[in-house]
Amino acid sequence: MHLPAIEQSTRVSEIFSSLQGEGLYIGQRHLFIRFEGCHLHCQYCDESEKPAIMMSLDGVMAKAIQMDQANGPHQYVSLTGGEPLMNLTFIKPLMMRLKEARFRVFLETNGVLWQALREVVEWCDCIAMDMKLASVTGERSFKIEHEQFLRVAKSRDVFIKMVISRGVDVEEFEDLVRIVAEVDATRPVILMPVSSQCEGHEDPGLMQILESMQRIGSRFVPDIRIIPRLHKILKIP
Ligand code: SF4
16 A cells, blocks of 8 residues: 655744634634745735744654643644645644644645645644635635635634735625635634734725625625734734
8 A cells, every 4th residue: 555655854934832813713822833835925925034944743743742831721733834735744644643642733724725635634623724815915816726625624613714905806705705605604704904014903995895895795604704913913923
């Protein structure tokens, strides 16, 4: 039988304890493992400049356990990036080891690599998936990939995050919310203002757009909320 290669080391940007800054579980203490690298190039991304070091599976586990003892308890270990699913052969055994150590696994992902998700979904307790709007990211549309991703992810506790900017295309937004409604309308959708110094609070125009998107989206999915990023407001990592 052919077994997939297990990557025993990968590039990790940081491992740290902090408050979850985005989405449905905002404000909870999470232990973050941030992986280097992403296959997308969102125009608002602030992750690309973070330096990374090579770390082994044992090294990541040892650091996670040590940080949990020093700063825990943590509600979840959040695998984040970059795009953690690009490190499939590393995160698969890592997730298994985290579960063995009784951590709960939270996957933060851009919601595109659905084939990779299929390989690890059973070890995810919660999935925070992005739905990327081309009109906001400057990237191509990932509508088809997002739909496939949500179909795989819906076997777990999953919610959807969408970053909204002044350039948002309403039709594109409606298309994405309609996909959520078709796959599983009960999943929460979180709208976030595109990152700025104080999360759009000094931009009333953007806040009006967000409110209008919330109203439009609520015709398709009942649980759609506007939640700004906590770590930008509190100025924490
Ligand atoms: S998906 Fe996330 S990490 Fe990747 S480029 Fe976009 S914002 Fe950056």
